[in-house]
Amino acid sequence: MFAYIVRRVLYAIPILIGVNLLTFTLFFVVNSPDDMARMHLGVKRVTPEAIEKWKAERGYDKPLLYNERAEGLQRFTATIFFEKSVSLFAFRFGRADDGRDIAWDIRQRMWPSLAIAIPTFLLGILVNITFAMLLAFFRATYIDVWGVVLCVILMSISTLFYIIGGQYMVGKLLHLVPISGYDSGTNAFKFLVLPIVIGIISGIGAGTRWYRTIFLEEINKDYVRTARAKGLSELRVLFRHVLKNAMIPILTGAVVIIPLLFMGSLLLESFFGIPGLGSYTIDAIQAQDFAIVRAMVFLGSVLYIVGLVLTDISYTLVDPRVRLE
């Protein structure tokens, strides 16, 4: 197990290098820093001096990969690649275009993101499993058939509409909760309820249908027939035998996204004005703040890889057949 985790961590290094090379190419090779400066400054204010100043302020005035003018090791370290890409490995994210420290922002904004993402995630799984179990129990009846159709209908609606509709109905027409905003501590609750509920509802269609497929696949297996031949009731078969086996694909599918919960939910946070990492990312994209986007890409990849390792570990917990070696 230990050796396995160490190996996975070692395997993560080339992947993160790949991610870094990719973002480096996208942000510095496809477009030179000059291009970026020109776009940020706008057409009217473009002068060679303004471009140099813009680049110098952000540290983009160095060569990309190799600095001829520097000495010794500096030839490699005093470059954009080293300062902007390699330093990400030390989680040194640098400063945003407006001069704020990205790492500090991330630490601040992580908590609202978690506050909205974790309940949405956990309650969502619970709700989806409940509905899927119900459909599996009534499998091959009209309840099941129309339940599936309902799921398809629910998943055919864009998340945007769930958010806009929910916000409009609950917030604006019924005035039950504030439409947007955030507060610290327990006061945050009233701001969080609506986004969480909407987050869960928007996932019901796809989630329920997927879990139902998993349940049905399990239900057709031989051991379920054995359980029935023992004289167990259908509910007991479902809960003790089917659910326990179905938890293997369900959990492992879910675990991989747990670390990504840090990044929050882009749309929910943005619409409800919650100062989390999701809205941070969207704002950065809209402001074309590449430093933040780069930082978030790197952070996202790290978290995803952590998720993969967690998934493998969770396998060993729910499936006695798996031993990590």
Next chain:
Amino acid sequence: MSGDDILLRVRDLRVQFGQGPQAVRAVDGVDFAIRRGETFALLGESGCGKSMSALALLQLVPRPAGRITSGEVWFDGQDLLALSEQQMRQVRGHRISMIFQEPMTSLNPVMTVGEQIGEVLEQHLGLPRRARRDRTIELLTDVGIPAPARRIDDYPHQLSGGMKQRVMIAMALAGEPDLLIADEPTTALDVTIQAQVLELLAKIQRDTGMAILLITHDLGIVAETVDHVAVMYAGQIVEAASRRELFASPLHPYTRKLFAAVPDRRKRGRKLETISGNVPPLNRRFTGCRFAERCDEAWLRCREQAPAWTERETDGETHGVRCLRYQPGIEAPRVVSRPGSETGSGETKPASASTLLTVRDLKVHFPIRKGLFKRVVGHVYAVDGVDLQIADGRTLALVGESGCGKTTAGKAILRLIAPTAGEVIYDGQDLARLPADELRRLRARLQIIFQDPFASMNPRMMVGNIVEEGMRAQGIGRTAEERRQRVAQLLEQVGLPPEAARRYPHEFSGGQRQRICIARALAVEPRLIVCDEPTSALDVSVQAQTLNLLKDLQDRFGLGYLFITHNISVVAYLAHDVAVMYLGRIVEQGPVDAILDDPRHPYTRALLSAVPSLDENGREIIRLEGELPSPINPPPGCHFHPRCPDAMPVCAERYPDPVTLPDGRVVKCHLVGD
């Protein structure tokens, strides 16, 4: 058959899948009765409805696709089919238990053995937790699981196949049932394990007096273990009698054919009886006898009138049959019996036949990698030094239980798996070391036929293209037309019409597919064919067709066969030489008669004794303890010594050297020679 000792009586049971005119009537009017304490067998080939009948007794027919459309199941005074689901649950696992064919998949993989058995005790006997555990350990002891107190907390994957089936049996026994339904309980197991499980079932029956309904396709098992037999065909029972009566004088033509189709030694050199055609699809309506179109003895009336169930008494026993031939008031035409025709060749080929292929010290080791850098920490010694010689026009049977490495050896000879060491010499060249392009040219000489006829053909290709593939790869036949003619000729040789070339594999039955595979192999004019269990997925009657074909082709073209199998009766019928494999090595090798008559290696002896035979003269089964050890850590010394009834101290120290006996065979055992 009447009286109070009847435990279960089934009347006119019908199970249907689907609706409307396309509905499949899997069970179509089945009647039988089981006495208390007896073993009753439902015998039939795949798809005859025997498993469905058994599931129907417990109302476990997979729904909603299937449903029981009519019938009565009287069990101990109640009609089970009239019970509610709630009441039925009291019967399942308590009054009637069931064990299934696949012990690998029939246990819940994420629950411990103890939990799964405990569930029954809780459900039906209401035992408290502590008592459940004690009782579970008792049950595990009863079914012969060593160290049950430790095993109780194991998960199914930690047990071997035989152990899993024992756990299934323990689970079935937990509710103390009056009837145990065993659906092909040993089909997925090796013969030596099969012998253990059958003996266990017999012992339990002696101890508890419960009745057993045994569902099987294996005539050998029926011959040895049961009291009464009912033969099923196409959803109906066609014959029912006591075992003794049925084996002494089978009445129904189908039953008779079935017996005749089983290969054995005495039928060597003769063609096996076969049943032509296939089992009819059950989604059609029958007017006459369901067997009529495949029956040699059928006459016009058989196709028009459905035969009624006819019973006759012999020696106070009832013998029922569903055939017009025995129906009172019907005059049946006489049957012109056709004796089994001789195959062209003499019984044995001269031993001087030239050597086709020589295998020397063949090894296939699969590395096991572990740890941080995936270092190789061990090997699976799948094939560990195999020597073989195959002669022109002769059949060498490579026999062994699953996991002994016989299939790996076969594939390594053809270099479908890269051999680790050793030589495979064909025509003066070592195939194991030949460069890829030269090997490619030689591939035409050595061909293979696989076990599973459903997996061995690309479902997206037409049969013609499948057969042609090798010819194109090997550059046989210059033009498309030439190849097409050759394909037609090949299909004819294996008994298929030339139109088959333009159809897809899924349109053929298992036996036909296997024949297409044979045609495909023949297309490149090979000298040697590795037959990897070519008949083990087939029913007895279809197996006979395939064996006949293989034998016929050998005689015509002088092909050499390496026949990989676990089926001793096929070996006895077909092979000239036998090599017995155990854990990656050959333990005994020699002419077939010598080995079958007088096996010298203890393993060979045990293996042969474990095979159920149709002969009634009792054989003594040499019980082997335990199961095949892991090829990762073969036991030191002779691999077989931990299970060997005759093991000596030396056996644990040193692997025995090969000893050549005067009759030409080679044995590796300290008992022999030393």
Next chain:
Amino acid sequence: MAKRSRPFWLWPAVTVLILALAWWQLPAQFGVRPVYLWTDRLIFLLLAGALFLGGWIRRREHLRQPWVEVFRQRRAMVALVVLLAFVITGLLDSVHYRKPLPMVDGQQGVQYSVEVVTLLDELLGTLREGTEKTYSAPFAMTQLARETVTLPDGTQSRIRPRLRHGGAHLTDPSQRGRDILASGLAGAAIGVGLTMLVWLLLGAILSRRWQTSWRAALTRIVHGRTEVPWRAILVTAGSLLVLMAMTALWSRHWHVFGTDKVGEDVLYLAIKSIRTGLVIGTLTTLVMLPFAILLGIMAGYFRGWVDDIIQYLYTTLSSIPGVLLIAAAVLSIQVYIANHPDLFETATDRADLRLLALCVILGITSWTNLCRLLRGETFKLREMDYIQAATAFGVGHFTILGRHVLPNVLHIVLIIVVLDFSGLVLAEAVLSYVGVGVDPSTISWGNMINGARLELAREPVVWWSLAAAFVFMFALVLSANLFADAVRDAFDPRLREQSP
């Protein structure tokens, strides 16, 4: 031997030839200047490919069988009719050209308008041209907002001015209800009439196939005693026809879905968005397929270092959260486009290339899933006996890949392609919201929603843009999902759902 029949590619080839000829020759006939956008070309390439594939599948029993099953399912066929309506609209909207300007005296040669229009625009004539000044509600006669106007008598007043187009033909505002009802009924009648015509036509065609009389065929359709659920198809098509006819009649004088901020007809925008949605849903797949298939089966078949490299590739790509990767790529391209304005002839060109770029980016981020699935399946297939048999014949690796592996994984490709479609249509809206979607000048549902969501705060609420985008998107995505379900069930028996 079976009789030699016409080759499978005959009819597809004829169709494609006719289409190509029309595309090439017809513009000159009508005196317009064709504009071949990149997405247009790819769409027609896709169409041609689909036609050939269809012809090929028809000839192969085992390939046709699952489709026959799909065509027998009522729900799938209803969805397919709706999908077809969308596809036809999208195709009509993919024929771009520039119209000639009126001749000025002394002009040498014809001058063409800079505005690029499509065949669809011609059909939607009044919708496109009947613009207003700003917001107006559905079926409104007056603007939403009050405006200060100078009355003929010189005084100023804040009133809601009458619309230029909406209800302009009525002098008496009280006639509004009657007019709407009347044209609605007329439209419904036309729709029903057209449906009857379709029914009669269908009966005529089917009577030949079934070899029955025309009347018998007509009754069989009505009673639903057909293998293909023609009745359901007819009802769906009929409903669509009625809806379309009603909307068409209404649109002559009204804005059915109102107008937006700059006074454009919302219905027009919603219809024009169809093409964008379809392009993203289909071209993205087209872009990713070659990579996913080739890399997936190669990784699964060759294993070893080939597998290691390919796995590394897709693990790296999939480790970046999708939105961020897309955002990063789109931002780069945005900067690139902004800095190279000289590369594009017209604004349409630029928007089109940005759309194509979005497809490529989406394709690059979404191939990993299919690639992983194919790798897994090939892994299993590799062990199949028929591949071992081919090896035993000395058949080469790439022949095995093409002959034995590829045909046996195509069903997975198909299922994923169909399942992905609706997800991509939905993704467009979200990406446009985030600001990394299509060009702001491209008409799309995402841009519509984006522009409209802030207006919910207005009083009175401007809801119609959202409603129109919702209705159209929902119809497309739902029918795509229902169809995808049927396809998956038919092609992947393992997942087949039990029906009562």
